[in-house]
Amino acid sequence: MALWQGKSRRKPTGGRLISSKGKRRFEIGTEKQFTKIGAQSLKKYRTAGGGLKVRMLVAEYANVVDKKKNTVTKLKILGVKTNPADPNYVQRSIVNKGATIKTELGDAIITSRPGQDGAINAVLL
Numbered sequence: 001m002a003l004w005q006g007k008s009r010r011k012p013t014g015g016r017l018i019s020s021k022g023k024r025r026f027e028i029g030t031e032k033q034f035t036k037i038g039a040q041s042l043k044k045y046r047t048a049g050g051g052l053k054v055r056m057l058v059a060e061y062a063n064v065v066d067k068k069k070n071t072v073t074k075l076k077i078l079g080v081k082t083n084p085a086d087p088n089y090v091q092r093s094i095v096n097k098g099a100t101i102k103t104e105l106g107d108a109i110i111t112s113r114p115g116q117d118g119a120i121n122a123v124l125l
Contacts, residue, residue, distance in 0.1 A: 002028045002029070002031070003028065003029035003030070003031060004023060004027055004028060004029070005027050005028070005029045006023055006024070006027040007019065026048060030045065032115075033055060033057060033115065034089075034092070034094040034095075034096070034115075035056045035057060035058070035059055035094065035095045035096065035114040035115060035120075036057070036058050036059070036092070036093050036094060036095070037058070037059060037060070037077050037079065037080070037093045037095065038058040038059075038060065039058060039060055040056070040058060040059055040060045040061070041056070041057040041058040042054055042055065042056055042057065042118055043055045043057055053116060053118075054117070054118025055114075055115050055116070055118060056114040056115065056117075056118050056119065056120065059077060059095060059114060059120050060076065060077065061074050061075065061076055061077065061120070062074070062075055062077050062101065062103065062108065062110070062120040062121070062122045063119065063120065063121045063122070064103055064105065064108050064121075064122045064123070064124055065121070065122070065123050065124065066105070066124045067123065067124065073105070075103040075104050075105060075108075076103065076104055077095070077101050077102070077103060077120070078101075078102040078103060078104070079093065079101070079102045080093050080094070080095060080099055080100070080101055080102075081099075081100040081101060081102050081107055082099065082100040083095075083096070083098070083099040083100070084098050084099075085098060085099070095110060095114060095120065096110065096113070096114065096115070097110055097111065097112065097113045097114075098110065100125075101122060103122070103124075105124060106124060106125065107124075107125045108122035108123060108124045108125060109122060109123055109125060110122045111123055
């Protein structure tokens with residue numbers, strides 16, 4: 001089911017608003033597809049203007065920055081520890097920006113948006 005992001009058919013007072021135009025193709029949004037933990041899977045999307053976005057559907061590794069050693073390493077994601085967006089995301093192993101993940105070196109906070117960037121970047125705690 002597509003998400004329609006157009007103008008409401010109701011006035012702020014609650015009365016009916018009769019629009020002079022119908023729904024348009026550019027007013028349709030994309031459905032949420034969450035990034036989970038497992039063997040990596042990517043999906044490409046065409047954006048308005050002909051650009052491309054890469055959506056990460058399933059992730060196995062994260063690029064983790066260690067600020068003490070000033071290094072970046074590719075580490076395996078072991079699990080999701082906390083997620084401030086929704087506590088249910090922890091049980092479903094959904095990864096998004098702000099989530100705390102368990103890695104081989106310890107806990108890390110995700111700083112990128114896997115559904116927009118197609119990669120998981122994190123900072124070691």
